[in-house]
Amino acid sequence: MALLVVGSVALDSLETPFGRREDVLGGSASYFSACASFFGPTRVVAVVGEDFPEAHLGFLAARGIDLDGLARRPGRTFRWKGRYEFDLNTAHTLDTQLNVFAQFQPDLPAHYRDSEYVFLGNIDPDLQRAVLDQVRSPRFVGCDTMNFWISSKRESLLRTLERVDMLFVNDAEARQLAEEHNVVKAARRILTFGPRAVVVKRGEYGALYFSGDEVFAASAVPLASVFDPTGAGDSFAGGFMGYLASRDGSLDHGTMRRAIVLGSVLASFTVEQFSLDRLRSLSPREIRVRYAEARRLAHFDDLEADVLLAGTGD
Amino acid sequence: MALLVVGSVALDSLETPFGRREDVLGGSASYFSACASFFGPTRVVAVVGEDFPEAHLGFLAARGIDLDGLARRPGRTFRWKGRYEFDLNTAHTLDTQLNVFAQFQPDLPAHYRDSEYVFLGNIDPDLQRAVLDQVRSPRFVGCDTMNFWISSKRESLLRTLERVDMLFVNDAEARQLAEEHNVVKAARRILTFGPRAVVVKRGEYGALYFSGDEVFAASAVPLASVFDPTGAGDSFAGGFMGYLASRDGSLDHGTMRRAIVLGSVLASFTVEQFSLDRLRSLSPREIRVRYAEARRLAHFDDLEADVLLAGTGD
Numbered sequence: 297m298a299l300l301v302v303g304s305v306a307l308d309s310l311e312t313p314f315g316r317r318e319d320v321l322g323g324s325a326s327y328f329s330a331c332a333s334f335f336g337p338t339r340v341v342a343v344v345g346e347d348f349p350e351a352h353l354g355f356l357a358a359r360g361i362d363l364d365g366l367a368r369r370p371g372r373t374f375r376w377k378g379r380y381e382f383d384l385n386t387a388h389t390l391d392t393q394l395n396v397f398a399q400f401q402p403d404l405p406a407h408y409r410d411s412e413y414v415f416l417g418n419i420d421p422d423l424q425r426a427v428l429d430q431v432r433s434p435r436f437v438g439c440d441t442m443n444f445w446i447s448s449k450r451e452s453l454l455r456t457l458e459r460v461d462m463l464f465v466n467d468a469e470a471r472q473l474a475e476e477h478n479v480v481k482a483a484r485r486i487l488t489f490g491p492r493a494v495v496v497k498r499g500e501y502g503a504l505y506f507s508g509d510e511v512f513a514a515s516a517v518p519l520a521s522v523f524d525p526t527g528a529g530d531s532f533a534g535g536f537m538g539y540l541a542s543r544d545g546s547l548d549h550g551t552m553r554r555a556i557v558l559g560s561v562l563a564s565f566t567v568e569q570f571s572l573d574r575l576r577s578l579s580p581r582e583i584r585v586r587y588a589e590a591r592r593l594a595h596f597d598d599l600e601a602d603v604l605l606a607g608t609g610d
Numbered sequence: 611m612a613l614l615v616v617g618s619v620a621l622d623s624l625e626t627p628f629g630r631r632e633d634v635l636g637g638s639a640s641y642f643s644a645c646a647s648f649f650g651p652t653r654v655v656a657v658v659g660e661d662f663p664e665a666h667l668g669f670l671a672a673r674g675i676d677l678d679g680l681a682r683r684p685g686r687t688f689r690w691k692g693r694y695e696f697d698l699n700t701a702h703t704l705d706t707q708l709n710v711f712a713q714f715q716p717d718l719p720a721h722y723r724d725s726e727y728v729f730l731g732n733i734d735p736d737l738q739r740a741v742l743d744q745v746r747s748p749r750f751v752g753c754d755t756m757n758f759w760i761s762s763k764r765e766s767l768l769r770t771l772e773r774v775d776m777l778f779v780n781d782a783e784a785r786q787l788a789e790e791h792n793v794v795k796a797a798r799r800i801l802t803f804g805p806r807a808v809v810v811k812r813g814e815y816g817a818l819y820f821s822g823d824e825v826f827a828a829s830a831v832p833l834a835s836v837f838d839p840t841g842a843g844d845s846f847a848g849g850f851m852g853y854l855a856s857r858d859g860s861l862d863h864g865t866m867r868r869a870i871v872l873g874s875v876l877a878s879f880t881v882e883q884f885s886l887d888r889l890r891s892l893s894p895r896e897i898r899v900r901y902a903e904a905r906r907l908a909h910f911d912d913l914e915a916d917v918l919l920a921g922t923g924d
Contacts, residue, residue, distance in 0.1 A: 334918055382791050477696050479814075480834040500793075501815040504832055513829035513907045518818055520794040542917065553910040580918035587913050593827045594908045596867035599901050603856065604648055604894035 297435070298410060299541040301328045302341040302402055302427045303417020303530070304374050305366060307348070310570065311379040311390075314523050320571035321352045322376060324417035324440065327527035330575045331534030331562040333359040334583060335542040338534075339408050341365040341427060345373040345396040355576065364405045369396040384525045384567075385499035404430040413541040415533055416460070418442050421452040428459055436547065438537050439491070440464045440529065446472050458490040464533050466497045479504065495536075495556065497529055505556050510549050514556045515594050517564045517586060524570045528563040531575075535562030561586045611749070612724060613855040615642045616655040616716055616741045617731020617844070618688050619680060621662070624884065625693040625704075628837050634885035635666045636690060638731035638754065641841035644889045645848030645876040647673040648897060649856040652848075653722050655679040655741060659687040659710040669890065678719045683710040698839045698881075699813035718744040727855040729847055730774070732756050735766040742773055750861065752851050753805070754778045754843065760786050772804040778847050780811045793818065809850075809870065811843055819870050824863050828870045829908050831878045831900060838884045842877040845889075849876030875900045 301324075308322030325342045332338040339362040348368065357363055377391035402423055412435040416424040424439065439460040445453050446469060453473075457463060463486060467479055473489075474482035479496055483506040486494045493507035500522070505512040536559035543551055561583055568574045615638075622636030639656045646652040653676040662682065671677055691705040716737055726749040730738040738753065753774040759767050760783060767787075771777060777800060781793055787803075788796035793810055797820040800808045807821035814836070819826040850873035857865055875897055882888045 478834060478836070480832045484834075498815060501812060502827075502829065511832060511907055512910070513816075513832065514910075515816065515827035515829055515908070518794045518825060518827065520792060520798075522792070539917065550911055554913060557910055558913075583918055584913060591910065591912065593825055594829070594910075596826070596828075596871055596905065596908075597864055598905065599868060599872075599898060603853065604897055 297412040297541050297545065298339065299332055299336065299413040299415070299537055300339040300341065300404075300408055300411035300431065301325050301332070301415040301417060301534075301537075302424070303328060303415075303419060304397060305340070305342040305344050305348070305352075306374040306376055308526060308571065309375070309377040310524055310526060312384070312524050313380070313382050315570070317524075317570045319375075321355070322526060322571060323374065324527075324530040326352075326356065326572060327530035327566060328415060328417060328534035328537075329356060329361045330359060330572050331531045331566070332538030332541070333361050334535075334562075334578075334580055335538035337362060338538065339365060339411060341402050341404060341408070343367045343369055343396050343400045345369060345371045348373045355572075365402075365408055367403075369399070371396045378526065380525060384522050387525065402427045402430070412436070413537055414438070415537050416440065416456070417530065418445075421445055421449050421456040424456045425452075425459070428456075435545065436461050436540060438462045438464060438533060440533060441469065441473075443469060443472055454489060457486075460491045462493040462495065463491045464495050464497065464529065466499070466529070470494070470496045480506075493552070495559075497532060499525070499528070503532070503556055503560060505552065507549075507552070512553050512556060514553075514560050515590070516560055517590050517593060519564060519568065522567045525567050527566050527572065531566040532559035532563040535559040557587060557590050558583070561590060611726040611855050611859065612653065613646055613650065613727040613729070613851055614653040614655065614718075614722055614725035614745065615639050615646070615729040615731060615848075615851075616738070617642060617729075617733060618711060619654070619656040619658050619662070619666075620688040620690055622840060622885065623689070623691040624838055624840060626698070626838055627694070627696050629884070631838075631884045633689075635669070636840060636885060637688065638841075638844040640666075640670065640886060641844035641880060642729060642731060642848035642851075643670060643675045644673060644886050645845045645880070646852030646855070647675050648849075648876075648892075648894055649852035651676060652852065653679060653725060655716050655718060655722070657681045657683055657710050657714045659683060659685045662687045669886075676722075679716075679722055681717075683713070685710045692840065694839060698836050701839065716741045716744070726750070727851055728752070729851050730754065730770070731844065732759075735759055735763050735770040738770045739766075739773070742770075749859065750775045750854060752776045752778060752847060754847060755783065755787075757783060757786055768803055771800075774805045776807040776809065777805045778809050778811065778843065780813070780843070784808070784810050794820075807866070809873075811846060813839070813842070817846070817870055817874060819866065821863075821866070824866075826863075826867050826870060828867075828874050829904070830874055831904050831907060833878060833882065836881045839881050841880050841886070845880040846873035846877040849873040871901060871904050872897070875904060
């Protein structure tokens, strides 16, 4: 079924302990759609400036991504500059230039409006709803957000969440949004805001999924080399939603678990190189192999029947 | 098979966001043996002072724990005072009084010397080897340590590690010991120091196990209420080693995985209340139930055969 993403298509400048890059392809919609495209076509709603390299559009188009909703406007492309310390879990933003993104008013091409699966990337919650308003009957809506919107546009964000099926947040965002330190309690509180599921992303540790009484913990595949964590969250969402959209409407617990592991797997590839570089060479076979690896990593057998009989107590 | 632990039996004073306690039962050997005792008898080597309450000894003895190697010496018991912020993953030590522990020279009762399973709690690595020297033919030696010994007695610690089968460390200790920031690389480096396996404990996130090419990630059971993380690491080791010692010498990958999950399960109970209080009421049935919960938490199915065919790429 058709999958739509709204978010940023950006030029990033990055400093990590392993090197730096200037004006490389970035943005939530870029990472999301590149990852989702392994599972099927993805429709992008975003805006770039006159300076945005044609080659980047060519890369996305070659992956079967529908760019009819990607507007090119006078001015410069959205730019983000960030730095990572040795603790690669935390990004320090050095500079944000909205540029053409400041006037962004999403206007969906007619053929986008029947999309069943919608991912609202991390943008102003007003704009997230403006996109939803243009989709006729979304079947499953995923949503990302960040500390900036949680603190500055909380009411608008809560209105968006009422229309969302699943929220993707990290630990800190979950705590801030729920105003509750314990992650389990925070997730349960967020479920009262509207979403029927929430994924709490925990960087190199993996992710927790909560929905009703269902709890699932996906361990991230431990990586010996992480170069650039930028886009990990959007890659996670792209793998998750891409898989879901390819499953003909199935939303049962087993499907959600596989989707979360695929999200984690796609994110694990993204961080192995700068920008979207690893995704350029990534093959479906590699995704399958790492999924199997994630399964071997996490699985263990039932306890033997004779255990826990030797000690005291009943 | 017989299991022996050397470590501290202490009186702890704790401050957490949820309350405070003065002079409660603590110490690595207390937590370890209480958890291991669910699987079978455990022999304790430790020292306490004249002020150590009989009731605490009564509690341990009632759990079938062998206290013949627990010496009572003139002076005060080892005391530790710590504080936890809302981030319960990190303990801030406010005060440490070694007291009778300062002169501790482990001397094993004759019947301890045939122990097949040995856990060297977090004490001076010289003392860890002094204990090992008194065990005739240990089959499996587990070992804990901390930043203090890694920096102040590195050479001695490395001599201990040459005689150890499995090291239990947290992320920060693994990085410090291996002098390598990436946890995967750090674990692989530690395996070159002697141990054939290493467990990297990651607090509320779970634990990673490395041995040869085998990697296992155990997610911690997400808890809605964590009161006091003190003793989580020793409870983990106690559950792990207690189970292992009950398995008649089996050390295959499957057994190690179940042992790690049981360690994680025991730790998850310990942190639910102050001191060893939760362990006092804990039943084998509750351990089994939470083990099953940990399994439901972590498991997921194979990918369907038709996934990843819709996108581009090969």
